[in-house]
Structures are given as structure tokens and as C-alpha cells.
Amino acid sequence: MRKTIIVSNRLPVKISEKNGEFTLQSSEGGLATGLGSIYREGNNIWIGWPGLEIEDPKQQEKVTKQLRQMNLMPVFLTQEEINNFYEGFSNETLWPVFHYMGVYARYEQSYWDAYHQVNQKFRDIVLQIAGPGDIIWVHDYQLLLLPGMIRTEMPEISVGFFQHIPFPSYELFRLIPWRAEILEGMLGADLMGFHTFDDTRHFLNAASRLLPVNTTANVVSYNDRAVVVETFPMGIDYDKFASLGNNPEVQEHLKTLRENFREERLVLSIDRLDYSKGIIQRLQAFELLLQLHPEYISRVVLYMIVVPSRDTVPQYKELRDDIDKLVGNINARFRTLSWHPIQYFYRSFPVEMLSALYNFADICLVTPMRDGMNLVSKEYVASRNNNDGVLILSEMAGASKELSDAIIVNPNNLGAITRAITDALNMPLPEQQRRMRQMRQVVSKFNIHHWVKLFMTRLAEVNEMQQNMLARRVNQETAVLIRQQYRQAKKRILFLDYDGTLVGFQPNIDMASPDPDLYQLLRELAATPGNDVVMISGRKHETLGEWFGNIPLDLIAEHGAWQKTKEGEWYQLPGLNDSWKPEILTMMEQVTDRTPGSFVEEKSFSLVWHYRKVESGLGEQRANELMNTLRYYTVEKGLQVLPGDKVIEVKNIEINKGKAALSWLHHKKYDFIMALGDDVTDEDIFKALPSKATSIKVGSQLSAAKYYLRSYHEVRHLLRTLRKN
Template sequence: MSRLIAISNRVQAAQAGENSNRGGLAVALSAALRASNGIWFGWSGEQTDEFSGQISFRRQDGVATATIDLEAQDIEEYYNGFANRTLWPLFHYRLDLTEIARDFAGGYARVNARFADTVAPLIEPDDMIWVHDYHLIPLGKGLRDRGFENRLGFFLHTPWPPASLMVSLPNHRELVASLLSHDVIGFHTDEWRASFIDYIVTHLDARIEGEFAHHDGRVTRLLVCPIGLDTTEFTSALGTAAALSAEERLITSAVGRQVIVGVDRLDYSKGLQERFLAYEQLLNVRPDLREKVFMLQIAPPSRGDVASYQQIRADLNSLSGGINGEFASIDWVPVRYVNKGYAREELFGIYRASRVGLVTPLRDGMNLVAKEYVAAQDPEDPGVLVLSRFAGASVQLDAALIINPHSSEDMADAISRALVMPLEERKERHAAMLTSVVKEDVRWWSAKFIAALAEPEPQEDRPKLALASSKP
């Protein structure tokens, strides 16, 4: 078996006592890396005064990691800048929040080059390399330019924007063409792949045959491969003290009221303002529900040094305060808004105690919270998932109540329907979704992508690293 080298912006290797808090990517990669005696390479999350290229090696839980520290300028321009203030909003269709700056683009190119230079000595001829996400789009071309002909894959964890938005990015052709240096590119959904194909056909003169793109002598497989939940690990929380305690505390504090829950990173792509407005709409049009329900919104802060994230936090503080000020009584608070995270076992109990799960992003690559909510439910008395049609998860979880998050009325109607849905319908919908969550889990996702990466495609007899077309 070929060795796997995984490369991502951050390395999330397990620390002692932290296994229950690892993300799905960490779980999937750890299993694959252990099986191949591979290495996980990326940024440590730490800052250094001067970049040296020094690699810190560790082995934890059978997984070898190799990390580097970055300079303050690197972090500001590459991570806070181009990755999170340019690509993230652009890839989530928020051109209004997309910041275009030459310093950002320069830092992004510099750090990707530093990744390529630093990881290069670790790569052996038979290694397969799996690059992750929008932070590292140019890395594959960087490795090709350094002479590596290893099997090279890339997985995009976000949406891919329409070509009409992508062209707003300076040097968009060079950036997208660099992705076609990979042998396999993975997307969560057909929609994101179709958007990518539209761009490369229109702006790079690529030729498409089935799921293969032909461009400047290289054939790239465009794979739809939706990431799954680590269902086994997540559901192992069932019956644990932490899960039972969280479930009991929420039920007790609800005092017989039905709980509507949302769990989201504090991000403008999650549609949180729209969710609060829809809940306010519900309380206005259904006064009979007042004091019979409450909404618990868990929203851990993220990227607090980016202005747009500071704004969303202020907006939600204002909205939640307004709703509570208008509708609350001496023994009922309609919105419980919590700015902190919870361990997986506690989240399991919170999901299980909630009659309605709200997953209503304006645009999301996948959204594993939807799958967590389904996995946590009691099959004999499950809650109802209300899910945005603009989340990648809606393709697999189509038995949810699918809504338009831009419509307060649509969302309010779905919540109202979920609260009174008959038991048999709830069970039928939940069973259909649980089948998908269990079958297409995170290990299925990892195995499917690695199998595609291990299968070579014939290469055309043309230069492999030509620049993108000069088409306007």
C-alpha cells in the first residue's frame, strides 16, 4: 500500500484526552494515515518571529504529524487575509464581503510556496498526496513545479462559486488552473462540481469527458464524494454521563416546553440572523406557541479579528435581545443564545433533547451538524430536522423539511410543522436520513476518495504545466 501524505492548513492530531473533540476530518485522516503509515503535514497554529522551515514531528495515537510555524505577516496575509477575507466569502457567494488586496494574494502565494518547499523532503516517489481545502489551492502546482509526479488529490470542503463570481478574483485563471495539476479533485455535491466545470470550460478551454477534465496535457478526475459523519464515534456518546447530564439538564430547564436547537460556528454563511428573524416571525404569527417553545442557539465565536465576524456577533446580540425583550415573560425566555462550544458528548445530549433541529445556512459545502442531529435522535421518538436547501447535506438528507433560509415565512412554517408532526411521520423521515448517515460516513468518504486517487488515469501527450488560456 502506498503511503499517504495529507496536507491541510491546520493539523488536528489527537492530543491526550481530546479524542472526543476532534473534527470529522481529523478522524478520517487519522484512520487512513495509520493504515498507510503516513504523515499529516500543515501549520501548527503557532507564530514564529522568522520563518525557518523547521518541522516539528510528533506521533500521537499512531498518527505521525509534521508541523511548521508561520510568521505574523504570513498569518495576517495568508490566513486572516486571502483565505478568510477573500476566498471564504467569495466561495460562499458573498461578493459584498470579499476583500481584494494584493498583500493578501502575495501572502497566500508565499505561504503555499513555503508549504511546498518544506514538505518536499518528506515525499517519497510512491507516496500519494491528499491536499485539503481552499487555503492550499496552488500547492499542487507548486509540487508539480518542483518535479513531483506523485498521485496528487485535492478535496474542497466549501462550495465552488459560479463562474460569474469567480472572475471577480484577480488572477482567477492562474489560481483555478493550478487546481488542474491534481489527478483527482473532490467536491461534496454535483452542484459544486458543475460550477467548477462551467468555469474551466469557459475560461480555461478544458475538455470534459464524463467525470474527467482534460487540460494542457493532464487528465483530472472530478469526483463527487460528500464527506460524512464519524457516526460510530459520535453515537458512542449514547448513555455516557456527559450526554445524559446535558440531555437531562436541557429537558429539566425546558419545563415541559419543546426545544428548537441550532448549533453553528459564528459565521455569516450560517444564516443566523435570518434564523432569528424567522423565529421572531413564528412567535408573531403563532401566538399560541409562546411560552410553549424556546430556541437554543449555540454559536461559538470564530475569526474574531475579522470585522465581518465582529459585526455578526453584534447583530445577533441585538436580535436575541430584541426578541426576548418583546416576548419574554417572568418565567419564559424565548431565545437562549450561547457563545461557547460544547464537547461532542454534551452536544449529543442537547440534540437528543430537542424536538426541532435548525440547520439553515445561506450556503454551505456540507454541514455535518445536520448529520449529527439525525444521529443523536431516539429512533422511537425522533426530532425533526429543518434544513436549508443551500447546504450540501440537503442532497443526502432530503427527508428533512427542506426550506429557503432567505424566507422567514418558509422557515417559520417549517418549524411550526415540525412541532406538530405526527410520530409515524417523524420516525419515517428519521429512518431514511439515518440510513444515509450510517452508510455514507466519514470512513466511506475517505475510502472512496483514496480509491479514486490510487487509480491512475492516462495522461495526454502535451506539456503538463502550461499556463491558463489567455481568453478574456
């Protein structure tokens, strides 16, 4: 029976041991809540580390039995594995780099070896349980290699992956020595999810620059598979936090807070101890507030909760010491007999106390230096049933992309945070309510259950798309069908693009001349009775004439601007003009002057900017700049801007490969029509041809063509098999 397997570093359970007996208690975290609807159903299962080192095999068996009753499956780790895999590679290599704190990262071979080994350990448990048709959903940065490891063993299985922390820009990610292996592991998934569009974009950029992959929009073509990369902002259990305010225990805590803070306004800050959270900067901004605005002394309190985390690690211990000192200094400097500016707690609080604080605090101050999402901000919003209160949110938190009605600040700008606090303290109630209502609508709609449903629905769609694409690939069965149709036909026409279809791309466009093998292939195809072979290319007509003038081919050059039958002379499409060229040429030359390796090619009625030899990344950046400029200038001039494979071409809108191909079909009746091409311009042919035609896109699965092939080698092989009896 088909099942869903969730895999994360930790199981959604708290486990404690006393006298050899183990007590299990379900976790209350957002992810555990959201995925509870999945893993508790039927024979679905959640795989992860139980959070406790258990060495004795008998005890492991005992715990496994208890966990299996809760639809959970443990992966037991040794202390050494915990130290090197979790504390080491996950938290001392990936965490700092992914949070833009590369200076803290350690690149130890022993950490990487343990990380690889533990990912294999997780893979082995998955393989014990997984069967054909199952869905596997892998979570977060501790298991980046797992999707690829599963894919190697079970190529047909459906795998989703979601990253809960940021994905860094290429410049930071490339610092990791094992960056290619990490990307390859992640690309084992069918659908990859990130919290923000920036993270999605950073991943696509890193993949395209570090691996030999093709990326089109948000789809990565890797190992002949389409991997979709999308943005899924994670939500919280909105109903839980909205209703917690009515809980008697929460009401009791609220009563105490009202008694303790009768005159003061409360600014709430809740974080785990981590250098990515911006705690020091927040304290400095609060100190600046009291310095610049003495009228707030005795009137405002910063209620700061820091949840303990890894405080035996030197960087974290140092951070904790710095927080202690700064809190002590601020309190010593500004306190009065009856008032402390900062109420500081270094411990975790039960959810009922947190709910009371969310309900009571006038302001929630959330200013991380970098955060994947930050659910504290959403929990505060969900708790504000009266639609009052103000959220101050760092622009570096993923939540800022959704909660745009918060006061958004740069966490490094102490003055901006200070001004944000004063603005929040003085914000009129109607303005607070207007902002809070908007944010509550967003948090309510895009809750944790919506997030889970959205991801799983999209994964099913991606799997269906992949199946359709696999069906479209010219495999042995399809090739037999094409050959049968070809041989049964009496009158055939073959439209063949040149660059990227019959030959590979070269850094220098003049080097991509036909080789003897191609000449032989074309001669044999052209000599076959009943065949009309049309070379339809963006190349200059002089070049095509020079290369193929001695072979009985019909030639269409410069996308249709120039045409020639095998018996006739070149003739030009009527009604074209090139008066627009000087202006566009100037723009292209300006970009060329700033982009080493690029050049402009001039054709009769088009201009092409080439950037194949430009440094990766720079070429794409300049191409985007040029595209934006050209679109503005060409919109009223009857011109078309065509982005291709490392080229941008501007041509008359009347010039179209599809129109040119149709003009050939008007002259004769054909019972077999085939077109092969690799570029955006070839899509015009695929769309224009009648439905019975055989259309094949080369190098990409995303196309209007019926089928696709991966390379020009496969194109030549298919064409060779057509001429064999």
C-alpha cells in the first residue's frame, strides 16, 4: 500500500529515560503540528533521530517498538556521529555559511565524512521501509545528501525536499569545499522548496554555475530529469495561537503580567541563542532608545527571552557572555528603584506563558541578521485577537516578504531599529489595527496546514509532469514509430535547424562548420527518393550558401529573411527594412565594451549579441540588462527580441521560422513532416506545423514539440536510422 515517508534530523517526540524505562511525549513544534496530519495516518511514517544516544541493542529495540506505535522510526546515532555530523558539519559548517556568517565556518574533513556517513545511515533506514509508489519528503540542511542517495537506489520514487533555513548566495556557498556534492544530493529531489524567492534564486544560480545543468525559469534539467525549485513560505498553526488566549492558564499568566507591568509598555523579544539572531544589535538599539529618549525611562521594558542553545561551543558561550554583560550594563546605567529596563531570561518557557506574552506585549521586536522564515513573528500576529500591537521585523527574515505591514528594518541599522520602536510606541490604535488585520489575514490563510497541502499537491503535479516528459523522450519505441511513418510515406519534408541541432556549440561561431560525417548524412537524406530536406537556420545566408550550396538542400537563412530552393537562387523576403539597425547596434556595442568575450554579429535584417565566451554569471547579468533596455526600445519599432543559447537577437517581427516553414508546405502536399530544433526560434516552427507533424526539441524537455532529444549526437543517430532499410 502506498505511503508517505517523512525524514528529518529529529523525530517529533521528546524522549526521556529513567531506570531503563523510556517515556515518549509528542513535540508541539510547528513542523510536527503540520505534518501530524500526514505521519499519523495509515501506514505513513516519520524517520529521524530520537534525540538520545542509546547504545544497547536491546534498549534500541525497545524504543523502536514504542516509537513504531506512534508511526515513528528511529535512526540511532553514536555520540561521535552526533558530535561530527550534527554539532560539526551541520552546525559549524553549513549553519554559518547558510546564515551569511562564513567567518565562523569550519571545514573539517572529519565533519564531512561523518555527515556523509550519517546521511547514508538515514538512507538505509528509508530503503528498509520504502516501496514503489511511495512519497518521501526530506527536511532541512542536515540531510542535503539524502535525496540523491535515495534517487541512486530507487530512481522512480517520488522525493520532495524542503530547506527550513536560508540558502546563501553563490559567493558564500562556493566557500564550502564539498559544494558540488551537496548540490548533487539536493538535486535527487523532484521538488525542492525554500521559504523565499531569494533562496530559490540563490540555489538555481549556484546549481547553474557549479554543475553542468540547464536551468529554465525554475526548472533544473539534471541527469535527464526535471527538478522543480519553488518558493513555499512556511506558516504556523494559526488556530492554536489565536485560541490559546482563552486558555485559563494563559489568562492567569496575563493577570500576573498586568499586575507586574501596570505603567510600562512591553517590548517582547524571543530567540534561541545564536549569532544569526541579532540579539546584541537589538540590545544596543534599545540602549540607544533610552539614551536619545529619556522620557521612556520607567515607561518601557524590554522583555527578552533567550532559549539556551549549544552554549558549550566557544562562539555561543562568548555570545552568551556578551549578552549578559550588555544586559547588566544597560540595567545598571538606566534602572531606577522600581524599574529595570530589561527583563532578561536565559531559559525556555511553556507555550502558555509565551501566548500570554504575545497577547500582552505592545511591541514584538524580531530583528535577526538572517533567518529562513522566523515563526515568532507569525505567532505574535496570530495571538493578537484584538488586532492591536506592532510587529517590528528584520528585512533579513523570510517572514518579512509576507508580513509587509510590519515595520521593516535593517537589523544592522541601530538608528532605524530605535526609530521603529518610537514609531511603534506612538502608533495610533486605528493604524495598529489596519496593519495587524492585514497581517492576520496572511498568517491565517497561509498557515502550516496550507503549506503542507501546497507542497504535497505541487509534488504530485511535478511527478505527473516528469512522467509526461519521459513519455515524450524519443526512446526505442518512439524511434521505431517515427521510422515506420517515415518509410511508409511517399512525400516527406524534413526541417533541420543547424547550431545545437546538427552540430554542437563552439566558443567561436565560425568553428561550428559542418564535419564530413554531417555532409555524408545530409547527402544521403537529400538523395533519398521522396525527400525534401530544408536547412532552416539563423545563420547568415552567405554562410549557409558556402557550406551547403553543393548539396541538394532547400535553405532558409536568418530565420526566414533569406530563402533558396535547391534549384534556385537566394531571394529576400519582401517588405523588410534595416533602418533600425544603427540605434540597436549602438546599444549592443555599449554592452560589448563592458563585457569581455562578447561580440555583435550583424545579419541582413537582424543583430545578434553573443556571450558564449563571457565569464559565467557576468554574461547572464549583462544579457538581462540588454534585454530590459531592448524591450523598451523595440516595442514600437516592429522588432522582436529573442533570447537564445548564450545569444540575444533582435530582428524584424515579420521574420519567423514558423512562417517560413509554412510557405514551404504550401507548395506541395507531404504525408510525413518532421522538424528538429533547439532554440526559442524553433518553437515558432513547432507551433506552426500541422498536428500530424513529428516535432522534436533538442536539449530541453520544455517545449511545444511532441518529443525531445538530449543532444545533437542523438539527432544524428535518429536521422541515420531513418535512411537504413
